[in-house]
Amino acid sequence: MSQDPIARLTVLFARLPGVGEKTAQRLAFHVLKSPPEYASDLAEALLALRQEVRLCSVCCNLTATDPCPICADPQRDAKIICVVESVPDLLAIERTREFRGRYHVLHGALSPLDGIGPDQLKIKELLPRLVEPGGSADGRAEAAGRSIGGVEEVIVATDPTVEGEATALYLTKLVKPLGVRITRIAQGVPMGGDLEYADQVTLARALQGRREI
Ligand SMILES: [Zn+2]
Structure with a gap:
């Protein structure tokens, strides 16, 4: 140089x-x-x-404090987790002010051709949040439609791309047997698009129109 x-x-x-x-x-x-x-x-x-800056030990968001400000905020609903591919996607959803739950950042999407399998993503960090006793968990959790971790719903907000869809499918197979409701954001986001660049109204509608998967 x-x-x-x-x-x-x-x-x-x-x-x-x-x-x-x-x-x-x-x-x-x-x-x-x-x-x-x-x-x-x-x-x-x-x-x-x-x-x-490091990863939040709970949600894998990028943060200077651990847990990150979103995970540490008692006002945020710990019963709903929105799964996103990247931190810019998380920020895009935050800008809509439509979501008051917590997040989980995968840091990518499944792409076998590029050598990106489940182990390359922060998927194994998601499961303990669903199966390990959390703040509001109790013995009756599962009977009440909650995971032992106290989580009631996982919203999959991966990009509407082939990789994003494959990731959503994979997560469904993992999460559904745990008795947790799993939903996918609506297709207001154009196919092949990137969540990060979706306008706030489109993204807010996609969240409102999420459906069970
Ligand atoms: Zn966090």
């Missing part, structure tokens, strides 16, 4: 998604022209990102 600091930073910026060589150079010059604190703030923020 070049030892010239401008060229070095340009090369690094150009590795960011959507940033071409020209933009990368413009960004590097912008940092150079900005007050010196900006460069140190930027450097610190980059390091903190890698050092402090």
Whole structure:
């Protein structure tokens, strides 16, 4: 890598998604022209990102505190878990303000051709949430249509793609025998689309129109 600091930073910026060589150079010059604190703030923020952000031990969301703020929020309904592929998908659902339950982030979708099987996803982290005694669990849980973990419904909000559908099917087979209601968000999201880019109204309707699977 070049030892010239401008060229070095340009090369690094150009590795960011959507940033071409020209933009990368413009960004590097912008940092150079900005007050010196900006460069140190930027450097610190980059390091903190890698050092402090980790996976929530409950839902696998990215967080600087464990459990994440959503899992730690007593106002959020622990009886409903919305399963998403990615953190940007979680954020998209949060923006709709339609969902007051908790999440589970898979960090991908099943794609056997790409070598992504259940073990590559955060699926084994989901099951303990359903089968291990949680806050409101008791001996009568199963009889009352709740899992031992106190969860009543799992909403599968994976993308409407081949991979997302395959993942939904796989989760159904795992979750249904546990006696937990499992639903899939409605197809307001266009097939082949990405949840992250769905507009808020479409996504809110997809959540409202979820159906049993
Ligand atoms: Zn969490």
